[in-house]
Amino acid sequence: MKLEEFDFDLPEELIAQEPIENRSKSRLLVLNKSTGEIEHKIFEDVIDYLQKGDCLVLNNTKVIPARLIGRRQRTGGRIEVVLLKPIENDVWEALVKPGSKARKGEEIVFGNGQLTAKVLDNTDYGGRLMQFFYEGSFEEILDKLGQMPTPPYIKKKLEDKDRYQTVYAQIPGSAAAPTAGLHFTEELLNKLRAKGVSIVFITLHVGLGTFRPVKVENVEEHKMHSEYYEVSPEAAETICRTKETGKRVIAVGTTSTRTLETIGDENGMVKPGNGWSDIFIYPGYKFKVVDALITNFHLPKSTLIMLVSAFAGKEKVFKAYEEAIREKYRFFSFGDAMLII
Template structure:
């Protein structure tokens, strides 16, 4: 199976550059796999697509303001992109570095409020280990001076409003460097409406990491290897999934991050154990889903692993027909764009 098989034409003006004034003001494309039907409704009416007894699983990861700007002792500008905190003494991170001249071990970068970053060593490919000093109160400092890590197809600098809008309303566990974007449409009122209609809402945590930004660099899909991302499934969520698998009701994944976590952890009967782990599963057409019965997701980049996942869930022919409809109907694409409900 070739990566090029997952290309599609997209007018650049359909890539959403800003969030809409209201989270739930986006459009929702509906894709019925059994009937092969494609429809549309406002996202704020999504509760009508659920039935009492359904389970909605959400990703409660919180995006950190991972983009930092500083200067080397020579005066050259450096951008530091935090990827993942390392299990080492002090404040050490896996980072991407961007500067006019290549980075090297020992380089010291001056950052805001007197904090310095010292390049320790190259870890793998484009990633480096970086030590920050002083390391006391690092998270509070990062919240003050860091910029939200908007994806590269949003061609503007992040603003203060992105600190709220590039974050779900249920975000609480710090650690992601990209938002679980299907969750950006949800509001507290919509969640209350779902619960009032007999839908259980349960969290898990998957810290979205470097793989979100990495293109596939091979021609054959089977040769691609995913970056691993940390996840945690609470006992209450594991029980809720087991109850649906035992008694009926759908497990609805709010986003591909939730889908990947559940399918990574899934047993043959569709149940999932509570606990922590790393998700490195690569889902593409031919995969047999064990846990997820319906999927809410945004529209994804051509040739991306996320597009391949949704193609596996919806069926590639039906999904690409839906994407063609989305382009024709002028849906908004990617992180701040519109959504899709695949049932």
């Protein structure tokens, strides 16, 4: 399977640069994966497609202000660090720009010296292992010095940090938001509960595995970077009960999908626990747990559009994308949504 098969042309003006004012008023393209039928709705209409007994699975990870601008202690040169995941004892995996200036042993200063770091080693994907030094609380220092690591295709500065968080974000640890969840409001979630839809929260901290570009010509050769997940006993029990009663498990986002498919057995049952997921889902994959999917519109040639193509069929997905472009849907992180049923 060739990487070029997942390419498409997207007019730059359709890349959303900021979130709309009301989260649940974004547009919603509904795709029936059996028939290929497409409907155009508003996101809050999603309630019409969910039924009593269905289970909605949301990723409650919280984005940390993981983008740090520092200077090299030796030369004073500017350097940018994006934290990806903690390893141990204040050692983090990170992306560093310019990478050529972040050699082993390089020392970096952030702010007025409240935070410093030393490059320990390279990683196998071009990142760095870095040891951080500080006094007090690392989270508080990050809140003061860090910025939200919005994707590079968003050129406009985000004025309200909370708009790059879901309303149910709870567990800090992500370098990027699980953006399919940005469309939900508390009011909409409460309406779904009132309808009899079960809502459960799982955690997958979004890191390099989600947004790392595919650089190999043969898709099957791509290796996902691992991301940490947690699934509580209560969430697992609700998901299993949903499957046992013949109702649907609806994943919100590719991160929830990957977590569920990581922990699911061949019968669609899941067990609680935590660990690291490096599952790579592309066409040919047989889904075990997820019955329906809420997602955004993704980048060409990304692992995300490959997952969606695996779920609904590549031909149907690309036809839906063509229609979304014709209808001028907004794309990527702050863009519109898609429901695949």
